[in-house]
Amino acid sequence: MNPRLVTANRLSGLRVFAVAARHGSYSAAAAELCVTQAAVSQQIRNLESSLGCRLFVRKGAGMVLTYEGRTLLPFAEQGLATLEQGLNQLLSPAAGPxxxxxxxxxxxxxxxxxxxxxxxxxxxxxxxxxxxxxxxxxxxxxxxxxxxxxxxxxxxxxxxxxxxxxxxxxxxxxxxxxxxxxxxxxxxxxxxxxxxxxxxxxxxxxxxxxxxxxxxxxxxxxxxxxxxxxxxxxxxxxxxxxxxxxxxxxxxxxxxxxxxxxxxxxxxxxxxxxxxxxxxxxxxxxxxxxxxxxxxxxxxxxxxxxxxx
Structure with missing residues (x-):
């Protein structure tokens, strides 16, 4: 598979992963991202498949992070925040005083x-x-x-x-x-x-x-x-x-x-x-x-x- 495509898919999956981890729920993540719950579930499965490990396990009505998920989460959040900051700085007009x-x-x-x-x-x-x-x-x-x-x-x-x-x-x-x-x-x-x-x-x-x-x-x-x-x-x-x-x-x-x-x-x-x-x-x-x-x-x-x- 094209490495660039793998990277793009992972970035998309990481965003969904971070939102789902914050809510502890695929349905709540779907509501925030304006997609279906099935789409969230598919993104998470694709990310888990590319990483070779489980990130969530079901517990009652919610989803709980595994050890691997807890390890990945702070890096995913930090990386996404840095990327967003760079995009904002690039796209925003003159900053002013x-x-x-x-x-x-x-x-x-x-x-x-x-x-x-x-x-x-x-x-x-x-x-x-x-x-x-x-x-x-x-x-x-x-x-x-x-x-x-x-x-x-x-x-x-x-x-x-x-x-x-x-x-x-x-x-x-x-x-x-x-x-x-x-x-x-x-x-x-x-x-x-x-x-x-x-x-x-x-x-x-x-x-x-x-x-x-x-x-x-x-x-x-x-x-x-x-x-x-x-x-x-x-x-x-x-x-x-x-x-x-x-x-x-x-x-x-x-x-x-x-x-x-x-x-x-x-x-x-x-x-x-x-x-x-x-x-x-x-x-x-x-x-x-x-x-x-x-x-x-x-x-x-x-x-x-x-x-x-």
Missing amino acids: LQLSVLPSFAARWLMPRLWRFTELHPHLELRLQPSQQLADFAAGEADLAIRYGEGNYTGLHSDWLMSDTAFPVCAPALAAQLQRVEDLIRLPLVAGPEYAGVSWANWLALSGNEHILPHCRQLTVGDGNLGLEMVLAGQGVALSRSVLVADLLREGRLCRPFSTELTPQHRYYLVWRPDSSRLNDIALVRDWLKQEALKSRDWGLGSGRSCI
Whole structure:
């Protein structure tokens, strides 16, 4: 028999096999594929004959996979998904901008100052940022790629670690002289975002051994970390912020770090995308660039201790 014909028949049979395995029923598979139950049965028999093994056995009203069927199924599903992805990429019109979902504070303080380097390296690929506190719905097509701050477990999505950070107080250089000891924080407003991933003034003060001053401190909670940093840049208090957000401001001397104690948040930054996305090549370009930029950030370092001007 013509080898090409055998391959074509196997591909057709594998699709029917995967659908029947998902339903555990030839009749349900026939309904999904819009063919007769007899046609499904024939396709499965042909595939079994070409492979030289049984893939299903009948159990009650349904069909159950054999050992060989269970072994074949994940490879069949992966192969069919890859083939579908390639066909979609080939046949779809121009993809347009790559939608990148990102937290507003991360976008403003870390991503935007670096994004020009990506546009110079890849002028053919347009990135469209979607700053939002809400998680983008990948299934609804709201994003192609996201930078999320969490534990890295997102159902149905692939996640890749990008970077970790720490949390510590920062202030404007003009306020540095007023902060010789942690107890001096009583004199100034303490700015923070909503407690998230264990980052709070209460936890930082406990870590530094100064939880006793908390009742005497004036705290101001803002809805977004970037808003808190704007207040502190204007000299209106001390912020408990994360290293990723303040690294550039510290290097530029616009903020300083009065105390060395630092919290380790429970969450980290992850890149997240659909494993079956039709834009995996573009996603890979952005992922690799972001990882290079994150590595540069770690190499620069932030120092510790009193780094105030």
